[in-house]
Amino acid sequence: MTLADLDRGQQGIVEALAAEGVLRQRLLDLGLVPGTCVQVQFVGAGGRLAAYRVRGSVFALRRAAAAQILIRAEEEYR
């Protein structure tokens, strides 16, 4: 599954990046390396854009970019 499959409040662990080139590099720079926990913080109207929490900061990605981040879902705990 990918990051785009998660609903608000759910979280997952990054397994791999399907993205290539600059997008791949950018995502890595933000710390989305394998093993990193990502949580869906907010979903924009229409579900085309969502804000993700990664290593203490929050980033918004469009659906197309989020779908290139392969994850495994994790139990919710808060």
Next chain:
Amino acid sequence: MKTGPLVALAGNPNTGKSTVFNALTGLKQHTGNWAGKTVELKKGYFHHGGFSVEVVDLPGTYSLTPCSPEEEAARAFLASGVADAVVIVADATCLERSLHLALQVLELTPRAVLCLNLMDEARRRNLRLDTQRLQEELGIPVVPTAAARGEGLEALKEAVIGLIQGQPQAFPRPLPADPDQPAASRYRRAEEIASKVIADAPRGRPGFTGRLDELILSPAGGIPIMLALLAGALWITIAGAGYPSRLLAAVLFRGEEYLSQLLNWLGFPPWLHDPLVLGMYRGLAWVVSVMLPPMAIFFPLFTLLEDFGLLPRLAFNLDRFFERAGAHGKQALTMAMGFGCNAAGVTAARIIDSPRERLVAILTNNLVPCNGRFPVLIVMGAAAASWAAPDLSGGLASSLVVLSAITISVLATLLVSRLLTATVLRGEPSFFILELPPYRLPRAGAVLMRSFLDRTLRVLSRAVVVAAPCGLITWLLANISLGDSSLLVRMAGWLDPLGRAVGLDGMILLAFVLGLPANETVLPILLMGYLGAGSMLQVDNLASLQAILAANGWTWLTALNFMVFAVFHWPCATTLLTINKETGSAKWTLLAAVLPTALGLTCCLCLATAARLLGR
């Protein structure tokens, strides 16, 4: 040629790097609370312990992998070895990501000091950090700071001087990253260090930002809240600008009498006295008294909202529309800058990496009204509103008119972007990553000072530099006769057929043409033309504005079309020059002028035709 010691500032966006730079150098420079604002190298100096140190503010980047011009610039600067020391500005509340960049810097140079900034935010969130341990792990000096409050800056200067004087490095350099997976290995190292340094980390997002985002980023609430904030800012501006405007006008026109007396006493002949006093001085007084009060109110309000961190949220809420228009998500940010000044908005488009989507942002920026056009909209909005609905109170009515103008201009931006991305600028959408930094309560005093100095005075001085010669030229045109009428009236006559066809008139079009150097001068030029008095109207006669317009055949339709054309016409000269500089192409600059003009003329034509068909 190198003179004194040189220090570079490196760091992620939103770590307060610009604030550290300002605090070190005392240089007044704008800092915005959004990613990637600093795109040029800024320089300044500080003096400490007998040293005069030059400071270079590198662009804020997430890494030094050369993927963008900013990273390229930062990397090249650090690799060149020009800097005697590097200050790595780190976010204490976001340590792992800051360390990722710090480790990359340390791979290039060991002569670095880590400035652990935003310690005040960390304290507020009960985040405790062991700076001594961090120093041991990294092998470089670590100085905790809260630059916005001025904390830790002396220690930082001390540490920088220490590095420059070549104090021996007591600790080994960190190992270079695994060449196959550099990012992953650096982040592993960063996690390892962070786990040793962070004593107590509360989970979850800071309460305030989380709760507010819950509201502002919600699908239903986001856009209405943003509109309400904008309406509030406009209302405060319009309601608050009236009195100081009248006061300034009174003072400046008293000044005109004194200036006139002085020139007469000096023996200036009328042919020199009149253009100077009635042309230049009066044009200037007009612009200053009409422009300064709304700018002095609106700019600080806008800066407060911006520094609070609202712009990335605006981009978040508007993105679905920009995505549908085939535009880049950050175009919402450059558009927002355009409301302040279109030339600034065009320059801000550098934050968009893809050249195609950057062009879309540049070409559409002028579709939103800048601060130079707000006063025109406000004055005319009040006039139009009282035509249409005489019962509405002036301040409220013109706020509503300006708010609708803004909404329409945003819709036009989306439409024209769609048009461009479907035709001349077709292509694959590039990705974008939008950081949503925590809200930061701006320090009102600093904001007021900075926005006044940076924005108000800059825009005003530009307007003044332009308004004076503009007033002179208009005065000359109005006073040089060709046959039985002045040049101004003649030129308006040439444009009249076109003007009438689209529900305007020749004088209106001429005022926009002559107002090319600055939109602020359109209204005074227009009134001067109508009055045929050979000089601009005194501002305190503004009450009679509506009567003058009506006497020249204006109806509510003329007022409406005037506002439409004020929003949609060619960019001012400064913006055109900026577009030419940014695109490096006369072709795109021409398109940037033709597009909004065609849109404005078409809209006016449609409105005029509709009104004729309806028999109004």
